Amino acid sequence: xxxxxxxxKHLITATGQRVTLRCSPRSGDLxxxxxxxxxxxxxxxxxQYYNGEERAKGNILERFSAQQFxxxxxxxxxxxxxxxxSALYFCASSPRTGRFNYGYTxxxxxxxxxx
Amino acid sequence: xxxxxxxxxxxCAEGRAANLPCNHSTISGNEYVYWYRQIHSxxxxxxxxxxxxxxxxxxxxxxxxxxxxxxxxxLPHATLRDTAVYYCIVPSYNTDKLIFGTGTRxxxxx
Numbered sequence: 001x002x003x004x005x006x007x008x009k010h011l012i013t014a015t016g017q018r019v020t021l022r023c024s025p026r027s028g029d030l031x032x033x034x035x036x037x038x039x040x041x042x043x044x045x046x047x048q049y050y051n052g053e054e055r056a057k058g059n060i061l062e063r064f065s066a067q068q069f070x071x072x073x074x075x076x077x078x079x080x081x082x083x084x085x086s087a088l089y090f091c092a093s094s095p096r097t098g099r100f101n102y103g104y105t106x107x108x109x110x111x112x113x114x115x
Numbered sequence: 116x117x118x119x120x121x122x123x124x125x126x127c128a129e130g131r132a133a134n135l136p137c138n139h140s141t142i143s144g145n146e147y148v149y150w151y152r153q154i155h156s157x158x159x160x161x162x163x164x165x166x167x168x169x170x171x172x173x174x175x176x177x178x179x180x181x182x183x184x185x186x187x188x189x190l191p192h193a194t195l196r197d198t199a200v201y202y203c204i205v206p207s208y209n210t211d212k213l214i215f216g217t218g219t220r221x222x223x224x225x
Contacts (some may be wrong), residue, residue: 002158033212043159043215056211090158097211102149102204104213106158 003027004107006091012113018079021110025072025093031055032074033094033104034066038087049074050097081114088112119203124220127197133190135219137203140184145208148179150188151215152199159202159215162188193223 003026013019025032034046045058049068060066063081068074078085088111092104120138127133139148150162163170163177165186170177176189190197202218 004158031211035215042217043153045212045214048211050211058212088156092158102147102164102206102213103161104159106160108158109156111156 002105002107004091004093004105006089006107006110008110009108010111010113012115013081015081015083015114017081017114018077019081019112021076021078021089021091021112023074023076023091023093023107025074025091026105029093029095029105030072031094031097032068032072033092034060034074034076035090035092036087037090037109038084043090046076048097055097078112083114086112086114119205119216121201121203121216121219123217124222126222126224127190127193129195129223129225130192133193133197133221133223135188135190135201135203135221136185137188138185139203139205142183142205143208144183146205148177148186149204149206149213150175150177151202151204151213152197153202153218154196154199162201193221195223195225197221198223 005024007022030051033048036044046060048056063079066076088109090109092106149164151159153159165177179186200218
């Protein structure tokens with residue numbers, strides 16, 4: 001157990017639907033990062049939050065959004081789902097932000113299947 | 116992020132040392148080298164990082180050349196459980212995110 005908790009572990013949903021993935025960071029960590037891993041694209045950085053505020057953005061689609069709550073847990077919302085959104089979604093956390101901060105702790109991921 | 120180049124795949128016999136190379140010829144003087152691995156469909160796992168001195172921890176050793184243009188991750192006694200994709204990453208000084216490349220797929224065989 002890495003200390004980063006992601007729920008649910010598996011999710012199957014239909015095209016056009018909306019889902020929410022949840023991440024609880026390791027105790028004391030303020031930064032949360034979301035990654036998408038598709039079969040053909042490797043690990044893609046989506047977005048980072050630090051202490052409730054968006055810090056960095058990657059290749060995140062407009063149909064996707066995220067937030068970090070006061071208790072530091074984060075949610076990734078995926079809407080108008082397409083077959084191509086089927087992927088593993090990983091959350092990682094780290095104590096802070098900025099330099100010297102790349103020793104992330106990853107969760108075990110949520111496997112999303114869109115049918 | 117500084118571009119890194121790694122072999123696509125490598126094999127290693129169980130019990131032998133696994134030496135995974137990484138080229139990062141465009142690395143800047145203040146940029147660190149990080150290594151992660153991902154065992155099949157699990158979340159990536161941090162292994163080690165370094166700036167210019169060699170580093171060792173309970174998992175691995177990291178050897179960085181004097182000119183810092185390349186490094187080698189060493190797993191001293193590889194086991195079957197070390198079979199994974201290994202990523203060498205050099206984050207840019209002014210970025211907060213890790214960008215994963217394609218990594219090296221290490222297969223440890225009995």
